[in-house]
Amino acid sequence: xxxxxxxxGNMGGPMARNLAAAGREVKxxxxxxxxxxxxxxxxxxxxxxxxxxxxxxxLPNGAILRQVAQEIVPAMAAGAVLCDCSTVDVESARAVxxxxxxxxxxxxxxxxxxxxxxxxxxTLTFMVGGSDAAFATVRPLFEIMGQKAVHCGxxxxxxxxxxxxxxxxxxxxxxxxxxxxxxxxxxxxxQKMFDVVSTSSGYSWSMNAYCPxxxxxxxxxxxxxxxxxxxxxxxxxxxxLSQQAAExxxxxxxxxxLAAQLYETFVEAEGGRGRDFSAMLPRFETRGRS
Ligand code: NAD
Numbered sequence: 001x002x003x004x005x006x007x008x009g010n011m012g013g014p015m016a017r018n019l020a021a022a023g024r025e026v027k028x029x030x031x032x033x034x035x036x037x038x039x040x041x042x043x044x045x046x047x048x049x050x051x052x053x054x055x056x057x058x059l060p061n062g063a064i065l066r067q068v069a070q071e072i073v074p075a076m077a078a079g080a081v082l083c084d085c086s087t088v089d090v091e092s093a094r095a096v097x098x099x100x101x102x103x104x105x106x107x108x109x110x111x112x113x114x115x116x117x118x119x120x121x122x123t124l125t126f127m128v129g130g131s132d133a134a135f136a137t138v139r140p141l142f143e144i145m146g147q148k149a150v151h152c153g154x155x156x157x158x159x160x161x162x163x164x165x166x167x168x169x170x171x172x173x174x175x176x177x178x179x180x181x182x183x184x185x186x187x188x189x190x191q192k193m194f195d196v197v198s199t200s201s202g203y204s205w206s207m208n209a210y211c212p213x214x215x216x217x218x219x220x221x222x223x224x225x226x227x228x229x230x231x232x233x234x235x236x237x238x239x240x241l242s243q244q245a246a247e248x249x250x251x252x253x254x255x256x257x258l259a260a261q262l263y264e265t266f267v268e269a270e271g272g273r274g275r276d277f278s279a280m281l282p283r284f285e286t287r288g289r290s
Contacts, residue, residue: 012058062092
């Protein structure tokens, strides 16, 4: 199976490398990032997609995805599948799928969870929207790049799952950080706090797997000076996507809205840009009230 890979950044680079390492023929294009080992560099996106059976995109946002889709869809081989793995708004995912389908192509939105570590190790989780046939075509590639692929429904369903998941993540991280800061003020030892909450009803991935308190719980970015990891501005991007989706769908998401506001202030006014999203804990330590 010939594969084209458009967007070879922090995530796309290692994903494309894993496909090539598994023996697939991969042609990649990125105007800024180099092609990783085993991936043949193309000089344009249209050159990369010519003759490919699956085209994977891993791009910064929905506007760029729409631009790239306009360029590559007419150049793709009949019956090929366009599989976008970027995190983008549901509307862009659906618009690109419709454009591809109108041109006789298959289309999937397949955002990922697992970060750059999961991309490098080939242990990503894919949340996938699109047809059964397109999912079946790309499934062997999901198995190389990840450990799990959930077919969530039709076009946009993968992005819907991704932004709902990350809205929960943003909210639970803030709740975990503010609870640690409260525990500090109440004189409770952080290790004791972790021991109780991680095995009680307040547990979550934010507490148990990615504890924001340094020296407590499993190793996490908190133990590395809050170097990302998952940068606060990327969390803000995802929370904005979930709020945009909530507005479009007329859904009531007050906790998601507040989380988006807190991360916006953190990133834009409180020095959070470039820090891990769990650095909300030192933010709560230094702010008694907000
Ligand atoms: P990145 O900025 O490292 O990579 C994006 C790449 O796209 C860049 O190399 C850029 O040069 C390239 N690009 C931009 N315009 C292009 C074009 N017109 N044609 C071809 N390439 C183009 O970002 P990343 O961390 O790899 O993230 C990619 C996507 O994955 C984003 O949507 C992000 O939200 C999502 N994501 C990231 C993580 C993470 O931990 N980094 C985790 C899950 C999901």
